[in-house]
Amino acid sequence: DAGVIQSPRHEVTEMGQEVTLRCKPISGHNSLFWYRQTMMRGLELLIYFNNNVPIDDSGMPEDRFSAKMPNASFSTLKIQPSEPRDSAVYFCASSLGGTGSYEQYFGPGTRLTVT
Amino acid sequence: GEDVEQSLFLSVREGDSSVINCTYTDSSSTYLYWYKQEPGAGLQLLTYIFSNMDMKQDQRLTVLLNKKDKHLSLRIADTQTGDSAIYFCAERTGGYQKVTFGTGTKLQVIP
Numbered sequence: 702d703a704g705v706i707q708s709p710r711h712e713v714t715e716m717g718q719e720v721t722l723r724c725k726p727i728s729g730h731n732s733l734f735w736y737r738q739t740m741m742r743g744l745e746l747l748i749y750f751n752n753n754v755p756i757d758d759s760g761m762p763e764d765r766f767s768a769k770m771p772n773a774s775f776s777t778l779k780i781q782p783s784e785p786r787d788s789a790v791y792f793c794a795s796s797l798g799g800t801g802s803y804e805q806y807f808g809p810g811t812r813l814t815v816t
Numbered sequence: 817g818e819d820v821e822q823s824l825f826l827s828v829r830e831g832d833s834s835v836i837n838c839t840y841t842d843s844s845s846t847y848l849y850w851y852k853q854e855p856g857a858g859l860q861l862l863t864y865i866f867s868n869m870d871m872k873q874d875q876r877l878t879v880l881l882n883k884k885d886k887h888l889s890l891r892i893a894d895t896q897t898g899d900s901a902i903y904f905c906a907e908r909t910g911g912y913q914k915v916t917f918g919t920g921t922k923l924q925v926i927p
Contacts, residue, residue: 807860
């Protein structure tokens, strides 16, 4: 399996621009998570989906952030408009529910720099 | 509420054992995990323990769980330079698959 795929790996944009991060979870996994990692705040859960339905978006910083999961194999995280404080590494992770241990598999991350 | 805490930094000499500690607050935790993050990469699951277990061993890794004190530890035997990374403790408290991660402990292995 290819693992969790994220694109782009690096994104540099100017303040005020729209940014879209993409994620393809592992095939067959039914939960998907978006995290943000910074030196100051560590690893923060932004939102997670179960069977393509958003379950908990309480970690989304503000209305500038939105996430969608139109099908089981694709999700996007959009920031509009972007601000310098959004600079971070954004990770997508997926996991398989049922009776297992629910471990999460992380993608390589997207390093976002907003100037 | 859920809160997972770890010390920020640990330095050990190559060949020694490393012990990374973690405390959590939610007594209803079902699974507890240890993840490893190497520079420039995502988190990778190292091992996990179910809450009805006290210990789990996997090659050089030993996980100890003290439910009474809500304390989890990861021991790495014969620590190598390739073990240098950030180690995250995490807990799952039921309800879908949400997991709460700790702050991470940066392990530095000195040759």
